[in-house]
Amino acid sequence: MQAITTKYINATNNFRARVSAKCLAGRITLTWDDALDVEANHDTAALALATKFGWNRPKIYGRMVRGALPSREGNVYVFTGRGDHEVLP
Numbered sequence: 001m002q003a004i005t006t007k008y009i010n011a012t013n014n015f016r017a018r019v020s021a022k023c024l025a026g027r028i029t030l031t032w033d034d035a036l037d038v039e040a041n042h043d044t045a046a047l048a049l050a051t052k053f054g055w056n057r058p059k060i061y062g063r064m065v066r067g068a069l070p071s072r073e074g075n076v077y078v079f080t081g082r083g084d085h086e087v088l089p
Contacts, residue, residue, distance in 0.1 A: 001061060001081070004049055006042040007074040008032075019074075021045035025053055039066070039075075046077040055079065 002023040009018040009029070017032035019041045028049045033041055043066065050056045050064060062080030069076055 001055070001079050004046045004064075004077040005069065005074055006045050006077070008038075008042075019045045021049040021077075023049065023053075028052060042066070042075045046075070050077075 002025060004021050004023045006019055006021045009015075009020055011017040011032075018029050019032055020027060020029040021042075022028075026049070028045065030041075030045050030048060033044070036044065046064065046066070047056065055061050056064075064077050064079055066075050066077050
């Protein structure tokens with residue numbers, strides 16, 4: 001399983017503000033949704049990436065949980081794991 005990190009991307013002359021989610025397997029970038037708060041925008045991007053790779057299956061991968069990055073530029077998301085994938089009690 002791979003950790004997912006998210007990052008806010010400032011608006012430019014050509015693009016609105018965006019949020020990206022990436023992991024070793026790939027990346028996805030979404031337009032910032034002004035109707036959502038900051039955490040919801042990052043959560044949406046992480047979930048979209050997890051869905052892209054079929055990781056949005058809690059019975060197999062466990063719950064996806066969020067933590068802040070030390071840089072405060074975004075979040076990190078990991079899966080709690082199930083069965084043989086458990087690392088911590």
